[in-house]
Amino acid sequence: MSIDLIVVLVLLAVAIAMFAMGRPRMDVVAVLAIVALPLAGILSVPDALSGFADPNVVLIGALFVVGAGLSHTGVTYRLGDWLAARAGRDGRLLVVLLMLAVAVLGSIMSSTGVVAIFIPVALSIAARTGISPRQLLMPLSFAALISGMLTLIATAPNLVVDAELRRAGLDGFGFFTVTPVGLVVLVLGIGYMLVARRFLGGGPTARGASARTFSTLVADYAVDSRVRTFRVEPGSPLLGRALLGLEVGTAHSSVLGVERRRLLRGTTLTAGAETTVRRGDTLVFDLAPPEERLDELGLVEVELPGDFFASYSRQLGMAELLVAPDSAAVDRSVVELRIRSDHDLTVLGVRHAGRAVGPAFLERRLALGDTLLVAGAWETIRRMRAAGGDFVVLDLPVESTEAAPAADRAPLAILSVLVMIVLMVTGTVPNVLAALIAALLMGAVGAVDLKTAYRAIHWPTLLLIAGMLPFAQALEQTGGVDLAVDGLLAVTGGAGPYLVLAVLFAITALIGMFVSNTATAVLMAPVAITAAQHLGFSPYPFALIVALAASAAFMTPVSSPVNTLVVEPGRYRFGDFVRIGVPFTLVVLVVSVVLVPVLLPF
Known part of the structure; x- marks a missing residue:
């Protein structure tokens, strides 16, 4: 063993x-x-x-942007709404649909x-159905890990192993190479989690009874x-006119927003300074125009859905404002405060001494401790919350965690993802260019802006990969990979390739309990490929087994950030993951060792 190898091993151990x-x-x-290696x-x-x-x-950086586009347009939340509507209060069906939705979405994004997106969705469903979050969040994390298969x-370790194959002068994996094994594991995983x-066990519901929602706020302020x-x-005659300050015959009438048909679905726009009336729009009025003026204004009443506000909560924000001490709002009316023109927010109602003020709330003089219900863009509400001033923005309703400001761009965001997948599957362009094209399309169609795109990129992940790749090169140059392969072959002896696969899986999974699965893949991929070459077998099944094992991070809450995220909201203990995760990891090991050689023969 050379001095250089000893140095590399010490650095690696540290x-x-x-x-x-x-x-x-x-x-x-x-x-x-x-820094240390040079x-x-x-x-x-x-x-x-x-x-780098x-x-x-x-x-991977481009895929983060693509994922942000799906989130920003509400595609993920609509999946959550769909599965909640389909499952109702059936806990078993809910687990099945939740795992399927997470696995499918996780196969094309981080x-x-x-x-992170589905935790509030699952908590919201748990609160509505009375199912304990403990019975939803671990299945969610398991499905997300399986999506990597x-x-x-779907996951960085797959790309790391694919890159190592190409660096060894071999063809990389195809887009769906890993899919048959992953589908089997997904089916087994769903069945396993149902049991x-x-x-x-059970536990507290996702949110306490005091949590505010659009429905409770609308009822509290008598908006409905x-x-x-x-x-x-x-x-x-309203066509082309600005919604802000639209005159319709009474001082108290105001337009809260407009429901507009765009592509495949409707969207709700707030009554901002740049929003104008178009033919076919549906205007949402707080206090309607006089009946005698409807024909003159060219308006026809349509039925208001019972869940109107909740159904558009991803675009239309709502919050309570408390009149603060020493506020300039005290003893002034809502009209005098010019909240709509100055803050681009519409006041829906006022509460005084715990009771909703009647239709004349716009003229009522405000007192210290009064609260106002306002509606507008979520970004505007959060900006006002940060700025402070005459009002204190109280805790936002639970719907604020599911805001999707570009919801009307959802069809175009989905189209961008489909373009990427087609380019990757057909091999028309390299995968990295396909992902960059999808990211650019997300920006071009308005699914994300530059600020959102840069914020979406998880820079620590990129630094981790860029920093660990040189370790693999250092181990190869100093003979560390050959040493690891000799040790592996000494342990397995002449027992055959199946045992080598099983040992590779076990070692990768065990290392992954303490080290990032991406870093684990960086270290184990060259060992697997070199071991296959020494044994005279195809390197593909050995490389694939490492990729699968890297995703099998079910055993502890620190095995993967996916597990760590659900620990607190699910009130899980370390032992919960050990009890549930270790047996399933063994199942995945057996399935992988049996199926991988069938797909990629030795």
Whole structure:
């Protein structure tokens, strides 16, 4: 064993120890590795920084933007709404649909991002159905991990293993190479969780009874008794006029928003300064125009859906404002405060001494402690909350966690993803270009803006991959990979390739309990490929087994960020993951060892 190899192994051991302790952060450890390898004379500076030039780093960054587009347009939340409507209060069906939705979405975007999106969806469903979050959130995390076994781009370890194959001069995996195994694991995982969730017990509902929703706010301020909707007919004198300050015959009438047909579905726009009336729009009025003026205005009343506000809560925000001490709003009316023109928010109602003020709330003088219900864009509400001033924005309703400001762009966002998948499956362009094209399309169609795109990229993940890739190169140059392969072959002896696959899976899964699965894939992929070459077998089944094992991070809450995210909202303990995760990991091991050689023969 050379001095250089000893140095690399020591650095690797230190990095693994820091990964296990969680101090410092994983991305900082990766940067330390980038610095340490050249300083130790193991790699040149260009080699140490070569990870940043790896196409998969750019590919993963682009996929974060694509995922943000799906979230920003509400595609993910609509999936949640759909499964809640289909399952009702049937807990078993809810688990099945939830796992399917998460797995399908996770196959084309970051599984961590999918879980972050679906946690509030699952909690909302739990609150509505009375099902304990403990019985929903662990199935959610398991489905997100399994999603990594469904497509090439579903998780970073797949891309890392694919890159290692190409670096060894071999063809990479296809887009759906891993899919047959993943589908079998998904079916088994759903069946397993239907049984295992019984051992998770019950627990408190997702939200307490005091949580505010659009429905409770609308009822508390008696808004539902005043709101009516009217369709704008051809020839209406309102066409082309701005909604803000629209005069319809009474000082108290105001337009809360407009429901407009766009592509495949409707969207609700707030009555902002730039929003104008178009033919076919449905105007939502708080206090309707006088009956005698409807024909003159070209308005025809249409039925208001019972859940109107809730159904458009991803676009139309709602919040309560408290009149603060020493506020300039005291003893002034809503009209005098010019909240609509100054803050682009519509006041829906006022409560005084715990009771809703009647239809004349716009003229009532406000007192300290009064609250106002306002509606407008979520971004506007959050901006007002941060700015402070004469009003204190109280806790936002639960719907605020599911805001989708670009909901009307959902069909175009889905089309962008389909373009990416077609390009990847057909091989028309390299995967990284396909992902970049999809990210650019997301921006072009308005699904994301630049600020959202940059915020969506999980930079620690990219730093981790870029920092760990040079470790694999250092191990190969110093003989570390050959040493690991010799040890693997010594343990397995002449027992045959199936045992080698099983041992590779077990080692990868065990290392993944303490180290990021991406870092684990970086370290184990070259070992698997070299072991196959030494044994005289095809490297593909050995490489694929590493990718599958890296996604099988079911055993502890720290095995993957996916698990960590659900621990607190699900009130899970470390032992819950051990009891449920270890048996399922063994199931995945057996399935992988049996199926992988069938798909990719030795």
